[in-house]
Amino acid sequence: MxxxxxxxxxxxxxxxxxxxxxxxxxxxxxxxxxxxxxxxxxxxxxxxxxxxxxxxxxxxxxxxxxxxxxxxxxxxxxxxxxxxxxxxxxxxxxxxxxxxxxxxxxxxxxxxxxxxxxxxxxxxxxxxxxxxxxxxxxxxxxxxxxxxxxxxxxxxxxxxxxxxxxxxxxxxxxxxxxxxxxxxxxxxxxxxxxxxxxxxxxxxxxxxxxxxxxxNPPKSKKFFSTLNRGLQGARAFRGVIVSHLGEVEHPDLVSEIADFLLAYKGMERSLCTGRYKDKLHVSLRSNRLTDETPEILRDIFDDRKEAGGHDMVAGGSFHVRGKDKDETRWHDAEFTLVVRLLKRLRLPTKADFYKPFQHEKPELASKKEL
Ligand SMILES: [Mn+2]
Structure with a gap:
């Protein structure tokens, strides 16, 4: 009742x-x-x-x-x-x-x-x-x-x-x-x-x-260069936008960029990662009211306890072990998260992502500036 x-x-x-x-x-x-x-x-x-x-x-x-x-x-x-x-x-x-x-x-x-x-x-x-x-x-x-x-x-x-x-x-x-x-x-x-x-x-x-x-605080050059990296590397597919920022100055940048990318027209979920010290920091955002975002993130983590959040906001981090310069381990961790997310959302994992912010031709951009 x-x-x-x-x-x-x-x-x-x-x-x-x-x-x-x-x-x-x-x-x-x-x-x-x-x-x-x-x-x-x-x-x-x-x-x-x-x-x-x-x-x-x-x-x-x-x-x-x-x-x-x-x-x-x-x-x-x-x-x-x-x-x-x-x-x-x-x-x-x-x-x-x-x-x-x-x-x-x-x-x-x-x-x-x-x-x-x-x-x-x-x-x-x-x-x-x-x-x-x-x-x-x-x-x-x-x-x-x-x-x-x-x-x-x-x-x-x-x-x-x-x-x-x-x-x-x-x-x-x-x-x-x-x-x-x-x-x-x-x-x-x-x-x-x-x-x-x-x-x-x-x-x-x-x-x-x-x-x-x-x-509305003034933002540093570092923020904009990270945002630029986030946009350049962003890939989208069926309402999901993903960006791996690589090394970040501080982990909060990961959630900031995830929030920012979610605002892109047509997007329902954004996933963003960043490497900080020996951990991969992950943020997942959604604008679907029915999503249990923290639950989705926990499902794609190895250790469920390392992810959390509330409503349509989730975040977490985990250790990526191996040597500092071991690029493959980081890459694998990032790749695995995306594959698991797609599976969790019942989307095909072999589908082609497109890079939404890499369309504009450089010549055109510079002409516009004039
Ligand atoms: Mn709170």
Missing amino acids: SLSPKLKNKKQEHIAAHHGRKLLRFLEKKKDSISPLLIVTHDYPDPDAIATAMGLQYLAERLHGIKSRIVYKGIIGRVENRAMVDLLKVPIHKFRPSDIKSYENAALIDTQPEFENNPYPRNKKVTLVIDQHPYVKRPLAELAIIDPDCGATSVILSQALLLSGLEIPRRIATALAYGILSDTLNLYRAHRADIIQTYLDILPLCDMRALIRIQ
Whole structure:
């Protein structure tokens, strides 16, 4: 039996608030035992993870004097994310292995103990989990707030802050608004009324100028040369566009180019790879609402645990072993992914891809420039 749409909406109105209250009650109850708290985001943190961590830090400190340190592994590469950290003065630090010993309590943000995309030891107890990714195994934590339909983990923290009665600083409101926007594709993937309402409640508290500057940061020459490589090497076939970027300056470029290629007319899915250190980083994007993109990516990986995501966004990485210069191993890994993807999508694997951005004749291009 399914609820009528009206009833369903009524019920959904309060989900984020319910989670926010749960978090507030937990902090109140545990205030004397969880300080200091290590706040761990997923590797290569995105705006949603960064904003949620910031919100939690502020909430815990202001309400109960709980001290914390926000840490991450990997790098913050995407230009927008770097602009966010700079402009909003985000107190985020590189994870050090010694953090595990120094902190008895840890909160995992936008990730879970079972996931491979965070530096926290799998077998160690976690105090708190706040996440939007569906779990494979219910996480072992004192409190796990997992809401796969909340659009962005920032929605949960926004609700907790709004309900706490605290004044919300502009930089934190701005971070949360950007976290929501970037994880929901500007609210396109916000499928619940309470997500939109949370965003609307946070928005008037934002620094609009900072928000616009974060969304439109100046991009480096490196970005454009990588984009150029991504376009030149792109191959398309039946709504699937693929590009292997080769070595990249930072892994976030892979997801940036995947997003960019998906916008090409007629495309429904984009797959992009990039080599960084000894790992192949992979991003899969879709604009088909029915796609379970993370599930598709997991199906084409050797180790399912190395891929994840939510809705129509998926990413992951795996080690490509062998010597540094061993081109064939990298090539094989990239090739295998494409073949598996086509099979998974039930598309012929022997069909001809075309290179959509290599049509224009050079003479013509230079004449146009005149
Ligand atoms: Mn998120």
